[in-house]
Amino acid sequence: MPVDLSGPLMAAFKKAKREFEEAVKKGNNEVAKKKALECARILRQLANYDEFSRESYLRKAKKWEAIARDVEAGRYGIKRNKPIKEGGNQRRSGNFEENGEDDVFKQYVEGLIARSNVKWNDIGGLEEVKRLMMETIVISALQKPQSVQPWKGILLFGPPGTGKTLLASAAAGSLNATFFSVKASNVLSKYFGESAKIISALYEVAREKAPSIVFMDEIDALTTKRSGDQSEASRRMLSTLLTELDGFQDKGNDVLVLTLAATNTPWDLDEAVLSRFPRRIYVPLPDQKATKEIIKINTRGLDTSRLDLDAIAEESVRRRYSGRDIKNLCQEAIWNMIREENRDLHKLAELPFHELKKRSLRTRPLEMRDFEEAFKKIKSPLTRKEVERYEKWAEEFGG
Ligand SMILES: Nc1ncnc2c1ncn2[C@@H]1O[C@H](COP(=O)(O)OP(=O)(O)OP(=O)(O)O)[C@@H](O)[C@H]1O
Ligand SMILES: [Mg+2]
Incomplete structure (x- = not known):
């Protein structure tokens, strides 16, 4: 790489x-x-x-x-009487330098724009979360009386792999919005002292390209509780972010710029952040019904008629699997089936590419034994205690 x-x-x-x-x-x-x-x-x-x-x-x-x-x-x-060349919009000297720097930040920000093809029905379960997000988006976009203030920011919190990034992508995909995917730690490590300027440029571009969704992943990396006073840069970046969240309502009431923030460690967030995100949505581990849906999504195109989906889902829930774990489980099971049906697969590696293109993989219906083998490989990293910690936080601060 x-x-x-x-x-x-x-x-x-x-x-x-x-x-x-x-x-x-x-x-x-x-x-x-x-x-x-x-x-x-x-x-x-x-x-x-x-x-x-x-x-x-x-x-x-x-x-x-x-x-x-x-x-x-x-x-x-030579500042006075500077010749203005080529149609009059080519700036020189001092002016160029200031613009030059802003442009560098804007360019970085434009590089954060991601295309999203995720649809709401690519997400299993999370019905309530999806409904809340859809409502927020619709309210933001509709004509409304001035006193109806839509949420400008939504905080998604929950264990790793439960679909937070997926939800943000679906929100952007459904709105056909410009989607900015930002990882706080990446901006900090790349720009450090300048990261506050990135945030300003980010919201400037987001307003220009509205409707926009700014997805701020790992927002906990910015809060003082976590970074202490080690990092002046992250403090400044956060304070600019908070100012943007407070301010953009005034700057353009009619532009839709929605900030979705995500974290695995909501308890690290301080009051300053929480107060800007009055809408805090718990994205929990999937229950049995959601697990079944995630299995179906991840086995699309294959014959699952011989599977006891309830039994698989039950075992997954017992093991505290996240959506990501379930996806990995399905891939592992599919791989088991493919390997069994195509035992000579490795031998084909000697064929030239155009020969390979002519052949197709042999498949068969998925069997329970494929999943039984797969379960042995997928460990959930979460303990019961950790899950309880999320639930307690959700009860106390979620909403
Ligand atoms: N509810 C779900 N429905 C369908 N697939 C899911 C769901 N949750 C997770 N997945 C699968 O797991 C993958 C990882 O999910 P995602 O990246 O959204 O998790 P996350 O909550 O953002 O995790 P992290 O906190 O580690 O960033 C997805 O790409 C998807 O394949
Ligand atoms: Mg994520």
Whole structure:
């Protein structure tokens, strides 16, 4: 797998840009030119890492090369009577730099846009949760009296693998909304001191591209209870997020920007976060009925008539399986069936690809023994105590 160097490159870009500005201030054209070229070189490297923003990085690299030429010719930084070139919208010097930085953040944010094809009926169980989310979305979108304030943020909490990300994707898929998928820890590790600016850019772009759903995963990574005062960066990022959550109602009443936040450790959230998410939805482990639905979703296209779905579901619930565990269970069982029916599978590895394309896998109806074997492989990491902790928190703070 290629190593993603965009974080360090971005840091290097910022450093070079700062040094460029200092050199300009000191009137040291030699260094300024060198640093401008360095900025251009780094932007060209960044273009290789980010297919989505490639063109824009390359455009910016060219601008930095133009700046280097201006510096060399002694034209750079002449603020008055700047010639406005090529249709009048090409900004130079100071202006470009400010815009340049904002653009870099916006580009990162645009890279967070994900396509979602998930539909509500890809999700088993969770009827109440789905209904609440659909209602929230519909209310947000409908014309309404001013006093009817839709939820701007919904917090989804529950054990790992219970469908929180899936729900957010379905919400975006059903609305055909622009879906921004953000992991707090990723933004922090990539941008650290600048992560607050990412959040501002995120909501700016989300408003521009509304209707939008901002999915903020692992929101617990931002709260002070968890990070203590170790991280000034995460504190600033959080405070910008909270300001955005408070503010965007005023900035545009009619644009739909819904923030869905998710966490596995709701007890780590502090009051400041909780107060912005008055709608807190518990996404629990699936019960027997939901488990059956998840099994059906994950065995679509195969013959399940010989399975005792109730027995499988009962065993899954007893083992405290999450939706993710059930999906893995089904895949394991399907794999058992495929391997049994296609014992010579590994031998086909010698065939060229076009020969392989002509053949198809042999299948047979799924049998209970496929699942019995599969159960041995799938361990649920949750203890009863942990489940109880979620339930207690849901009772006390959920709603
Ligand atoms: N209710 C469900 N219906 C159908 N599939 C499910 C359900 N819950 C989980 N899954 C399956 O498990 C996978 C993982 O679920 P998802 O990523 O939504 O969990 P999560 O709650 O976001 O977990 P985490 O807290 O670890 O991020 C899904 O891609 C899906 O295949
Ligand atoms: Mg998730």
